[in-house]
Amino acid sequence: MNELEQWVARAENDVDEREHIIDQLMHDYGDAILHLAYTYVKNRATAEDLTQEIFIKIYEKLPQFNRKATIKTWIYRIASNHCKDYLRSWHYRKITINNKIWDYIPCQSPYVEDEIMRKSEGHSLTYAVTNLPIKYREIVFLHYYEELPLVEISKITNVNMNTIKTRLKRAKELLKDKLLKEGLKNA
Amino acid sequence: MHDPFNNLKQVMKETVFKDVSFSDERKNAVKETINQNPSPFHSWKIETIIAILVAIQHTPMHGYAISTHLFQKNDLIFQNKEGELYTLLHLLENKSILTSKWDGDKKYYTLTSKGKKHLAGYRQDNVKRDLSLKQLIEEVSF
Numbered sequence: 212m213n214e215l216e217q218w219v220a221r222a223e224n225d226v227d228e229r230e231h232i233i234d235q236l237m238h239d240y241g242d243a244i245l246h247l248a249y250t251y252v253k254n255r256a257t258a259e260d261l262t263q264e265i266f267i268k269i270y271e272k273l274p275q276f277n278r279k280a281t282i283k284t285w286i287y288r289i290a291s292n293h294c295k296d297y298l299r300s301w302h303y304r305k306i307t308i309n310n311k312i313w314d315y316i317p318c319q320s321p322y323v324e325d326e327i328m329r330k331s332e333g334h335s336l337t338y339a340v341t342n343l344p345i346k347y348r349e350i351v352f353l354h355y356y357e358e359l360p361l362v363e364i365s366k367i368t369n370v371n372m373n374t375i376k377t378r379l380k381r382a383k384e385l386l387k388d389k390l391l392k393e394g395l396k397n398a
Numbered sequence: 399m400h401d402p403f404n405n406l407k408q409v410m411k412e413t414v415f416k417d418v419s420f421s422d423e424r425k426n427a428v429k430e431t432i433n434q435n436p437s438p439f440h441s442w443k444i445e446t447i448i449a450i451l452v453a454i455q456h457t458p459m460h461g462y463a464i465s466t467h468l469f470q471k472n473d474l475i476f477q478n479k480e481g482e483l484y485t486l487l488h489l490l491e492n493k494s495i496l497t498s499k500w501d502g503d504k505k506y507y508t509l510t511s512k513g514k515k516h517l518a519g520y521r522q523d524n525v526k527r528d529l530s531l532k533q534l535i536e537e538v539s540f
Contacts, residue, residue, distance in 0.1 A: 279425070
């Protein structure tokens, strides 16, 4: 158990202590959680809003941290669930439907970020990854970007180890297909 | 075998996550929110509250017995922090969901009619259940 975890365990219900802990956690994991949220929602402003909500949630749940997992695994899990809840929400689905309308109107696409990514060559890998279906995307991100061991990923996503292995394998196949197609298109 | 994701971290850092960081402004917004709602109690899990209500619905119990009962039910939320259980019991008492009586040096908790209503509401159909739970959680959270 590291120092921070001991601290969390001691803090119990002391409001000031909890605030210091959140400060520390935002400093240590703010960027990582923001990148995780971005991986799910692919929009910077939304990812920032979600990250803010995630840290507030962590603050509220701190007294429930039971040291069964590391604090890192615990907050990633809260973050991952929070993003998935957002993607399931009515609000999000309404927005995506509204955005689909743009596909039929010949004007500037709302997917500007996507457009930029597609155009530059170095971005093709990133573009391909961010366009994988979510169940593959989250695992690829956690394993290759965050470099977390499969055991931890299993705790975060609540997916069993064998399923994770299968998904990683499948993600590689999907990616190869995609990059191959890209290559053909550009040739 | 060549792994196509091998340099993903590097590539993502240079592209999609370039200059994407959780700003101080955003961090301060979090701190402000925290300070605006200094709820003295954190959000308890509804299952935990219900488990307490169920434990004492037929027989009055004292705090320690309730905590052992929760452990048996595999609710480990109060493990190593039994103090929080007493905080929650006090809170439920203040909201007249439970009532308590001293017997010797032990304090026994019983459900009030209001508590029984909450429990009954929880067991009814889902729509009503959610409403009653929401109220209960709200009452206990502030």
